[in-house]
Amino acid sequence: MMIQMSGISHQFTIGKRAKEKVVPVLKNIHLQVEKGEIMAIVGRSGSGKSTLLNLMSGYIRPTEGRIVVAGQDVTGLTEGQWADFRLANYGFIFQSFQLIPGLTAAENVELPLVLKGVDKALRKRRTEELLEQVGMAEYMTHYPGELSGGQQQRVSVARALVMEPPIVLADEPTGSLDSENEKSLLTMIRQLNHELGITFVIITHDEQVAAIANRTLRLRDGAVQHPVPVSGSVQGGVGI
């Protein structure tokens, strides 16, 4: 089992001290993501999908519940420990790519390796390899501003994979892409899942995206809508 969330509740506290207001977002969520599967999280806007993923990412802490990732209880990690954990275990794909505008495509991809303190020569090789893999080798020295949305997303996929993480978390990865780019990204995700056994957790409201998932979790008003059926063999990878 890759990710296990049990009894997760989360509420945001908004407003100033005197007029504090508590907004409950997630209610008693139980969730398991198996090793090597693609799990889609779907639901209406505001249903708490991003909040759930942010809890998994360690960007926020659950009000209640326990999170275990790759066999490690991450519920009580400090900020620094979370940072190290993310670097070692997660790749991230964001809806708006989140590339650093001042760095070239290659430098953006290289960033996790730099943070990890990997040797320069090895870094260079790995970066070129990944950019090659996502078909962006020619754009190494381009800045994000000089790339189209689809190209930027490829670079960000390269960055997500450069550390060979066991898990990739993606919040609406196709949200900013046209249908052609969307298709090629989904193909890439399936391929990575199939060939490298990378576990994906993908938030989407797009049925086409949900279609490549082994399982789909539906959220409604911060609760799991109905039990999630396990579809076929997870280890087999692609279900569709």
Added chain:
Amino acid sequence: MKLGDQLQFVRQNMKRNKTRLFMTILATAMGCAFLIVLASVGFGVQKSIVDRIVGDRLVTSIEVPGKDRDVNDNQGIHSEDIQYFHSIPKVKAVTFKYWVNQPIVIKANGAVIDNDRMLMVDFNAEQQSGTTLSAGRWPEKDNEIVVGYNVFGVNDEGVSKAADRLEQVVKLHVDHYDGGKLATKELDAVIVGVWNEPKREWIEDKAIYIGEGLIGQIEAVTGTLAGEIPYFDETPDPKQLEQRLSEIPKAGEPRQFGGVTVVADKASDVKGISDTLREKSYYVYSVADEVSQINVFFLILKIGLIFVGAIAVLIASIGIFNTMTMAVTERAQDIGIMKAIGAHPSVIKRVFLLESAMIGIIGAVFGTVVAYGISVAVNAGLPALVSMAMGEKLPEGFRFSIIPAYLALLACSISLVVAMLSGYRPAKRATAIDVLSALRRDI
């Protein structure tokens, strides 16, 4: 993250807003230069003043004018005292002057050599203590003598004349009483050297320097200590002469030395030796003592100047604080992205601290270079300005501004520390940036 990569990162960040960076570094450089130049005046004036006080006197010498009368029955310094001084560790030499107590006429080929006193010194000790001759050599035999710098004339003329007289045999006319009558006995001596130039230009040295052997010969002639004899207007009757002679110490009685100077191995040994001597109730004076008091005054002055100068650096630090705060705000999104993919907060903090440290270092280096330039310019220009404005000349070699290496280092350290302190809060703020707020576009 490796340090090299952090520095690379800092370099990239610094390139983003070059004008702002330049202004910040400029302010830091100005602060640092101001600090150095201000303090350098303290150093310069101190050195100039101390140099004048010390002159060419030995900072290693300790003058011992006498002993405390309350403790000792005699104030004078005697042979036992000199021997004791020799026994103190780290004493290099003990010099003294001992007056011959008779105006001895010296003649060369019948012509009188003008002199105003005759002094017995320890030639070996003088040599060890660093006394030099302006011509000739040190005496080796009992009857070899050294003449004062001005014996053969004032200024350099005397020396060149004296140089011609070296190895010349002269006659010392020693007065004494022989059978109740004043008589003169001639003693042979050879001039072998000329004493060094007096330290002050208004002093004339017309002394004759002799060794212990020759004074012994003189005393043998007179039978009295230091060759002292009584003089009378008319020939004295024997009783009167005997009475006066009995009042004079006999040859062989203990000598009382003047101008006793204990010379230490090193300037740093002076204090220890002085303390030892004071403990033994000797009166002690050394230039080092006087200079150390002046140095204390200047130390306080310099600390004050550095403190005032540091305020300029502090003002510059406001600029650094401002620049770093802006930089953090501008880069909030980058920081958020880096944190999101797994940058440790300490790395973020270190990168920003490095950046402000870099500003501090670059500013300090430029400031130091400029300060050296100003210092050279001031030393070259100010004497001319003073002589123009007041019609007065500054003493030779007077320097307003001296920048010792450690002052430059201290100023750079102050700049660096101040820069890092002012970068600390912005760096801390950078680590506190919330990932989700920075990535807001996704939520």
